[in-house]
Amino acid sequence: METRRHQSPTLLWWFGTGTLATALLVVSFPVAAASHDVPVLVAFLAATAQAGSLPLALVRPVEAVALQFGSVIVWSVAAPVRLGVLWPMSVPATIALTLFVGVIALRQSWRYALAVWWGSVLLLILLALLDPRGRTIEDAADVVVAHTVGSVLLVIAALVWRYWAGIQRQLADARRDIAVEQSERAVAEERTRIARELHDVVAHSISVIHMQATSASYRIEDINPESRAEFVRIADGARSTIREMRQLLAVLRDENADPSLAPVPGLDRLDDLVESTRQAGVPLRLTLSPVPALPGPVSMAGFRIVQEALSNVIRHAPGARTDVVVDCGPDAVEIEVVNEAPAADSMLTTPGGHGLPGMRERVRLVGGSLETGPTDDGGYRVYARLPRGVD
DSSP states (O other): OOOOOOSOOOHHHHHHHHHHHHHHHHHHHHIIIIISOOOHHHHHHHHHHHHHHHHHTTTOHHHHHHHHHHHHHHHHHHSOOOTTOOSSSOHHHHHHHHHHHHHHHHHSOHHHHHHHHHHHHHHHHHHHHTOTTOOOTTTTHHHHHHHHHHHHHHHHHHHHHHHHHHHHHHHHHHHHHHHHHHHHHHHHHHHHHHHHHHHHHHHHHHHHHHHHHHHHHHHSTTOOHHHHHHHHHHHHHHHHHHHHHHHHHHHHOOTTSOOOOSOOOOGGGHHHHHHHHHHTTOOEEEEEOOOOOOOHHHHHHHHHHHHHHHHHHHHHSTTOOEEEEEEEOSSEEEEEEEEOOOOTTSOOOOOOTTHHHHHHHHHHHTTOEEEEEEOTTSOEEEEEEEESOOO
16 A cells, blocks of 8 residues: 655654554553453553554554554454343544544545545444454444444545645745745845946946056156056056946846936945934934045945835834934944834834845945844844955
8 A cells, every 4th residue: 555654743643643542552452451451461462552552653543543443353253142241342543543533634644544544434333344253343333433433534634634744834835945045036136236346346447447548648747658558558448348347237137127317325325324313203313433535346335235224223123212323433444324123003023125135245246345224122223344455
């Protein structure tokens, strides 16, 4: 018969089947020995085999079926021919057989579960029809009907529950796949955005080099031919570099996006960002040391980190008091954005979307470090350290 291997049974499964087995053994053994006049040793062995088949079904379903059906045969043969005694099994033994079929239905394939159910019913009928001591199917009717109805209801319930659990697992897997895809897409979009901004920064610097190299022969008096030719080569190289950058950037451009003519933002534009955030209803305090001349990627990354952190405050902790500290030291730029706990009618959550992925990508680009996480008072802290030595 076909069975399907599931994942290893959990501690809950072992505890549940073990508890049922213990309870059935404690009840079935004395009932069979005292009320059904089954020999004590036979009653103990049969009750132990029948109860033990429940946890055994978790890992050895074929052996468990053989043990369970064998114990049913023992009950049928050992039960005395006496009026008022249920046959071919006692009530506890009938319950054990029914629960066994339910465990099989929960752990194995539906084909195997139906085969075990059909086999258990057929076994009871055959025991009644082939009893050597003359008992008939009418004598076994109560047990056969009770087991047939109870076990079929358990099988149906188990199959419905497994179908519903399978759908829930598929939905959970789909949600996880979507979350991973969205995260990867957010990282890719942020990298594209960074690449476009870096193009603007680098293209400006190369354009200045091109302009200076082109005008050198007019600005410098008595320039020798070798130097003039060198400046020409520099200008040609800069012009070629700009052309190649534009061709590469065309691959990253969004055809549906409108071209932006605004300058690339840097730390020198933090005042405008802070003012717009205050207008959005965030009590904000900015502590900014004098901003020296910084490499374009560092200044741009610092501005974007503050921008994303404040956007997260607006989305997840509206109205929370926020402190922004930017310290431009001799070796690195340190940025810290800390907001207090949100108001009672809002909920602080971990920033999602492009916020944290964007910060990580920008920090990684300039070789810095990033720390994010909730504070002890229920707020949130973003800290970034950006080395200034970026070429």
